[in-house]
Amino acid sequence: MKERITVLGATGSIGCQTLEVLALHPERYEVVALTAGHRWRELAEQCLRWRPRYAALADEQATVELRNHLKAAGSDTEVLAGHQGVCAVAGLDEVDTVVAAIVGAAGVRPTLAAVGAGKKILLANKETLVVTGALFMDAVKRHGATLLPVDSEHNAIFQCLPRDGVDQGVRRVLLTASGGPFLGWSAEQLASVTPEQAVRHPNWDMGPKISVDSATLMNKGLEFIEACWLFDMPPERVDVVIHPQSVVHSMVEYLDGSVLAQMGTPDMRTPIACALAWPQRIASGAPSLDFATLAELRFLPPDEQAFPCLALARQAMQAGGAATAVLNAANEVAVAAFLDGGLGFQHIGSVVANTLDALPGGRCDDVDEVMDLDSRARDLARQQVQGLGR
Numbered sequence: 001m002k003e004r005i006t007v008l009g010a011t012g013s014i015g016c017q018t019l020e021v022l023a024l025h026p027e028r029y030e031v032v033a034l035t036a037g038h039r040w041r042e043l044a045e046q047c048l049r050w051r052p053r054y055a056a057l058a059d060e061q062a063t064v065e066l067r068n069h070l071k072a073a074g075s076d077t078e079v080l081a082g083h084q085g086v087c088a089v090a091g092l093d094e095v096d097t098v099v100a101a102i103v104g105a106a107g108v109r110p111t112l113a114a115v116g117a118g119k120k121i122l123l124a125n126k127e128t129l130v131v132t133g134a135l136f137m138d139a140v141k142r143h144g145a146t147l148l149p150v151d152s153e154h155n156a157i158f159q160c161l162p163r164d165g166v167d168q169g170v171r172r173v174l175l176t177a178s179g180g181p182f183l184g185w186s187a188e189q190l191a192s193v194t195p196e197q198a199v200r201h202p203n204w205d206m207g208p209k210i211s212v213d214s215a216t217l218m219n220k221g222l223e224f225i226e227a228c229w230l231f232d233m234p235p236e237r238v239d240v241v242i243h244p245q246s247v248v249h250s251m252v253e254y255l256d257g258s259v260l261a262q263m264g265t266p267d268m269r270t271p272i273a274c275a276l277a278w279p280q281r282i283a284s285g286a287p288s289l290d291f292a293t294l295a296e297l298r299f300l301p302p303d304e305q306a307f308p309c310l311a312l313a314r315q316a317m318q319a320g321g322a323a324t325a326v327l328n329a330a331n332e333v334a335v336a337a338f339l340d341g342g343l344g345f346q347h348i349g350s351v352v353a354n355t356l357d358a359l360p361g362g363r364c365d366d367v368d369e370v371m372d373l374d375s376r377a378r379d380l381a382r383q384q385v386q387g388l389g390r
């Protein structure tokens with residue numbers, strides 16, 4: 001029997017690359033449901049190509065357009081409306097595996113719906129783990145869900161860890177960071193950065209939000225938090241090293257000094273295929289790493305003065321409770337404002353720092369409380385954006 005798949009965030013960078021991998025293995029996988037935010041034309045095209053039983057769009061108005069379009073095209077895909085619809089297809093009985101590839105905290109409830117239904121979850125949406133941390137990991141255990149990391153660094157660490165748990169002599173994990181498009185730039189140079197420059201990542205072709213996060217190093221901050229939760233690692237055993245080539249995707253160091261690294265071309269189809277088939281291996285479509293043309297593999301420490309977001313993420317994780325949810329909410333507001341031209345690149349870290357000062361987080365006992373904190377943090381961050389501007 002084929003493995004039945006839902007792709008949340010199907011129209012995005014990870015969603016499209018997931019479909020590329022699935023297309024290589026029609027005998028193995030069946031696409032049951034596809035979702036998107038508001039881009040109904042892109043989702044309609046995917047529905048006509050993949051003929052899923054269900055589709056869902058977060059935007060209610062766009063849902064009407066999608067329904068009309070698919071009906072006119074003779075499609076029998078059932079279209080579910082709104083955020084509820086997206087959550088519903090994440091927990092369908094007739095689905096085995098959910099690829100969580102929505103961007104931002106919008107992915108929290110759909111991903112948790114998949115966890116609540118005990119699915120195998122391929123997690124790309126790191127913000128869900130940053131926002132809900134312990135609540136998410138507890139839910140995974142309680143519902144017997146299976147969690148497989150898709151984020152390239154975490155997928156690399158997952159591959160380098162011992163199969164039977166992290167206490168088998170692991171000293172620390174090392175997350176590699178490309179350094180983004182502004183590696184080596186001073187704080188003064190960063191003041192004039194434009195959105196077009198910021199989304200041009202040197203090694204990866206990704207959605208705009210994560211591309212800006214890579215440029216500020218907040219992506220590595222979010223990934224640091226993600227690694228602590230995923231691998232049950234205390235913050236002091238997770239280090240970050242800049243590696244501009246993005247060929248070593250991350251490493252695990254053992255007590256005897258051995259360092260295991262996972263390498264490959266910077267191509268997300270590799271971790272996607274790895275997570276899809278684990279513990280088996282399938283073709284991903286990614287090219288082989290050509291060692292003959294690899295000029296160098298460079299490693300250097302991050303510049304935390306010019307790029308303060310990494311330290312902010314570390315502080316929020318050390319603070320505990322829901323501080324990381326505040327960090328994430330403020331960052332999402334700041335990045336959206338930067339992409340809209342309403343905030344200077346150098347102010348993204350200030351919005352996050354000031355929001356964390358005003359709203360430290362504290363304890364949240366359930367996801368409703370966390371999402372309430374998330375919206376209060378967004379209000380405060382918007383005020384910061386107004387004050388700081390360009």
Ligand SMILES: NC(=O)C1=CN([C@@H]2O[C@H](COP(=O)(O)OP(=O)(O)OC[C@H]3O[C@@H](n4cnc5c(N)ncnc54)[C@H](OP(=O)(O)O)[C@@H]3O)[C@@H](O)[C@H]2O)C=CC1
Nearest residue numbers: 009011012013014037038039058102103106124125206207
């Ligand atoms: N891209 C990459 O290489 C990597 C990405 N990740 C992580 O994966 C996640 C997705 O990233 P990426 O694919 O780059 O992002 P994109 O912006 O390319 O895609 C985001 C997807 O989420 C959908 N979406 C946006 N808002 C909502 C919403 N409110 N409700 C439901 N769906 C929504 C979008 O729909 P629509 O098209 O309609 O807007 C789209 O399908 C992020 O968490 C990112 O950090 C991790 C590692 C690598």
Ligand SMILES: CC(=O)[C@@H](O)[C@H](O)COP(=O)(O)O
Nearest residue numbers: 151152177178179180214219
């Ligand atoms: C592909 C992937 O996993 C991204 O998260 C990537 O790591 C971003 O690159 P940075 O190392 O520049 O943040």
Ligand SMILES: [Mn+2]
Nearest residue numbers: 151152153223
């Ligand atoms: Mn990553």
